[in-house]
Amino acid sequence: EESRTVNTTISPQPMQSSINIISDTTKYTNSPVVDIHLAATGSNLQFKISEDQLFSGVEWQHFSTPVVLELSSSDGIKTVYAKLKNDFEIESSLLEDNIILDTTLPAPVLTVSPDSGITGETNFNFDPTESEDNMSSMDEMLVQFDWENDGTYDTGWQPVSIVNHSFSQGGGDITVKMQLIDGAGGISELQKTVFVNTRPSVYFTAQNDTENFLQFTFNASSSYDYEDGENLLYRWDFNSDDVWDSEWITQDTISYVYADYGTYTVKLEIQDTEGLSSVTSSEVNCDLSLVDIDGNVYEVIQIGDQFWLAENLRVTRYRNGDQIPN
Numbered sequence: 349e350e351s352r353t354v355n356t357t358i359s360p361q362p363m364q365s366s367i368n369i370i371s372d373t374t375k376y377t378n379s380p381v382v383d384i385h386l387a388a389t390g391s392n393l394q395f396k397i398s399e400d401q402l403f404s405g406v407e408w409q410h411f412s413t414p415v416v417l418e419l420s421s422s423d424g425i426k427t428v429y430a431k432l433k434n435d436f437e438i439e440s441s442l443l444e445d446n447i448i449l450d451t452t453l454p455a456p457v458l459t460v461s462p463d464s465g466i467t468g469e470t471n472f473n474f475d476p477t478e479s480e481d482n483m484s485s486m487d488e489m490l491v492q493f494d495w496e497n498d499g500t501y502d503t504g505w506q507p508v509s510i511v512n513h514s515f516s517q518g519g520g521d522i523t524v525k526m527q528l529i530d531g532a533g534g535i536s537e538l539q540k541t542v543f544v545n546t547r548p549s550v551y552f553t554a555q556n557d558t559e560n561f562l563q564f565t566f567n568a569s570s571s572y573d574y575e576d577g578e579n580l581l582y583r584w585d586f587n588s589d590d591v592w593d594s595e596w597i598t599q600d601t602i603s604y605v606y607a608d609y610g611t612y613t614v615k616l617e618i619q620d621t622e623g624l625s626s627v628t629s630s631e632v633n634c635d636l637s638l639v640d641i642d643g644n645v646y647e648v649i650q651i652g653d654q655f656w657l658a659e660n661l662r663v664t665r666y667r668n669g670d671q672i673p674n
């Protein structure tokens with residue numbers, strides 16, 4: 349007795365497949381060796397992968413993912429093709445994905461204006477916008493700056509544009525380092541030197557002569573320059589008439605005798621070796637007074653050509669420091 353005929357239909361299911369190079373968001377690579385990610389449904393799958401859409405000389409392989417592929421060596425847009433087939437010998441449609449191979453580092457260009465300035469005053473413009481890359485556009489590149497060249501980048505990565513910076517500390521020639529990164533992650537470095545000068549710090553003291561009340565000794569030895577130390581020039585205006593009473597001199601101490609008693613504004617200007625200067629002023633009292641070794645101040649009056657204390661002496665020591673016994 350024969351069995352009855354049983355019919356059934358086997359319908360191969362279409363494969364749902366996709367391809368991504370490295371990841372679905374990566375546009376660039378700086379290495380020709382990349383990971384190809386394939387996705388597909390079905391069993392006993394096989395695949396072919398190549399930059400040649402005809403897959404010339406490429407054999408079917410058992411399905412695995414990711415697949416390591418070495419791209420052709422020249423920089424540029426790379427198109428990778430793939431095909432899959434299932435155990436019914438049904439092939440997928442042609443899959444493809446693109447990536448840009450960029451093994452060439454970007455070419456950084458940096459201009460600085462001005463090329464010299466003053467600490468805390470000059471706003472330097474650092475312009476990297478003439479930088480170039482063989483593959484990445486300007487808006488795909490980033491820069492970062494290390495203002496002190498100490499290995500720590502102060503700005504972090506930011507779009508390529510003009511950056512303004514004012515230095516808080518001078519020191520003469522300062523090396524600024526810039527890094528430029530392209531879309532593929534290639535980093536180039538550039539250094540630029542700018543001259544940053546610090547204004548001198550200007551101070552002076554005034555000491556009245558104990559015998560000639562009209563004579564003062566002015567001492568500016570505490571003045572200092574960050575770059576030049578004490579290698580400074582000095583000039584003085586002793587009576588606030590905006591006329592300099594001395595030429596530029598190298599001595600930090602000078603004496604001056606006033607013609608009349610009174611209060612005067614003394615102005616001092618100092619200049620460093622780069623011509624950068626600072627000015628300060630202070631009042632001095634050219635009056636008839638006397639200070640003893642104990643610090644007591646006495647009023648003095650003039651009678652004819654003589655000067656007299658207007659009050660009793662209160663000092664307890666001689667000028668050499670010995671105590672007065674009575």
